[in-house]
Amino acid sequence: MDATIALHENGLGKLLGRSPAMKQLFGLIERVAPTQATVMIMGDSGVGKELVAECLHALSRRARGPLVAINCGSIPASLIEAELFGHEKGSFTGATRSHAGVFERATGGTLFLDEVTEMPLDMQTRLLRVLETGRFYRIGGTQEIHTDVRVIAATNRNITEAVANKRLREDLMYRLAVFPLHVPPLRERTGDVPLLADAFLRALNRASGTNKRFSPHFIATLERCPWSGNVRELKNTIERSFILADDVLDADLPISLPVQAPEPVEPLRPAGVHVPLGSRLDEAERSLIEGTLEYCHGDKRRAAAVLGCSLKTLYNKLNSYASRHVAKPRSDAPCSHATPTTSMM
Ligand SMILES: Nc1ncnc2c1ncn2[C@@H]1O[C@H](COP(=O)(O)OP(=O)(O)OP(=O)(O)O)[C@@H](O)[C@H]1O
Numbered sequence: 001m002d003a004t005i006a007l008h009e010n011g012l013g014k015l016l017g018r019s020p021a022m023k024q025l026f027g028l029i030e031r032v033a034p035t036q037a038t039v040m041i042m043g044d045s046g047v048g049k050e051l052v053a054e055c056l057h058a059l060s061r062r063a064r065g066p067l068v069a070i071n072c073g074s075i076p077a078s079l080i081e082a083e084l085f086g087h088e089k090g091s092f093t094g095a096t097r098s099h100a101g102v103f104e105r106a107t108g109g110t111l112f113l114d115e116v117t118e119m120p121l122d123m124q125t126r127l128l129r130v131l132e133t134g135r136f137y138r139i140g141g142t143q144e145i146h147t148d149v150r151v152i153a154a155t156n157r158n159i160t161e162a163v164a165n166k167r168l169r170e171d172l173m174y175r176l177a178v179f180p181l182h183v184p185p186l187r188e189r190t191g192d193v194p195l196l197a198d199a200f201l202r203a204l205n206r207a208s209g210t211n212k213r214f215s216p217h218f219i220a221t222l223e224r225c226p227w228s229g230n231v232r233e234l235k236n237t238i239e240r241s242f243i244l245a246d247d248v249l250d251a252d253l254p255i256s257l258p259v260q261a262p263e264p265v266e267p268l269r270p271a272g273v274h275v276p277l278g279s280r281l282d283e284a285e286r287s288l289i290e291g292t293l294e295y296c297h298g299d300k301r302r303a304a305a306v307l308g309c310s311l312k313t314l315y316n317k318l319n320s321y322a323s324r325h326v327a328k329p330r331s332d333a334p335c336s337h338a339t340p341t342t343s344m345m
């Protein structure tokens with residue numbers, strides 16, 4: 001067992017999180033890590049599946065052995081068999097030397113099969129057989145090799161759907177998912193965002209010898225982002241903002257935040273703007289834009305998200321008002337006495 005990996009107040013080893021969902025995951029990782037069970041890690045892209053695999057290995061009895069990872073989605077189908085099981089010299093054109101596959105290289109340790117649902121089906125059949133018998137041959141080899149690896153697999157697909165769509169063999173699914181672990185998307189644990197953001201900023205400051213910091217507004221904005229790219233997207237956003245900032249990372253920095261989904265924004269029910277009938281369309285638009293901006297406490301990015309336009313469009317509109325291209329809406333419109341008004345609520 002790796003003594004450097006332990007549960008601490010901010011997470012488990014390098015896997016950070018204080019949300020109930022992550023705490024539950026840490027509990028499951030600690031339980032299954034020391035066993036020989038095959039684990040299937042599931043979760044959207046960028047949620048931290050590879051980090052979970054590293055934790056499982058580090059907390060296992062095989063921690064002193066190798067952790068060998070293979071991305072089944074990025075290896076051409078023609079090469080995957082040799083990558084998994086190795087080959088003997090001369091076993092196919094171009095095999096000028098014999099080569100140990102990942103099953104051999106991971107001996108005594110853990111084999112991480114990333115994106116396992118992208119493996120060709122015929123190779124899945126071979127993989128299943130090896131998992132069941134614990135034995136295989138190198139391509140062109142005559143000597144049977146016994147495996148001594150613990151297998152961990154990962155996918156960002158829904159495995160039941162992958163089986164239904166014939167991407168994953170059902171028997172392999174059962175064999176791999178002896179112990180399934182689901183890593184929740186970041187949008188379901190936004191409470192972890194400040195902790196993660198802080199850790200990423202500290203690492204960047206350490207690496208570049210700086211002391212940059214977040215504005216409170218920046219952190220509040222981060223918590224409202226949808227993070228469809230999960231922790232990876234958050235990490236990249238912090239890095240981008242870090243590069244752009246002199247001392248303070250702020251939400252107003254150009255291109256520093258991903259587009260926010262309008263959903264987390266509170267509905268505009270209680271507030272509204274009144275546009276008297278008789279107003280021109282550009283006047284009505286100005287009212288709505290200025291009213292929304294006020295409602296969003298001057299946060300232009302958020303206002304743009306609410307209005308459903310790009311930040312650039314919002315800036316262009318505001319600049320045009322500043323240069324008086326568009327008349328300010330008239331609250332004393334000519335037909336205002338006992339006049340019907342349209343309400344934009
Ligand atoms: N809980 C976490 N604490 C700290 N860093 C994290 C956490 N989760 C993810 N990361 C970081 O986010 C990035 C993406 O994580 P990782 O590669 O493990 O995701 P993944 O689920 O394997 O992604 P993919 O589906 O694209 O393979 C990495 O830089 C990782 O270190």
Ligand SMILES: [Mg+2]
Nearest residue numbers: 049050114154
């Ligand atoms: Mg990964």
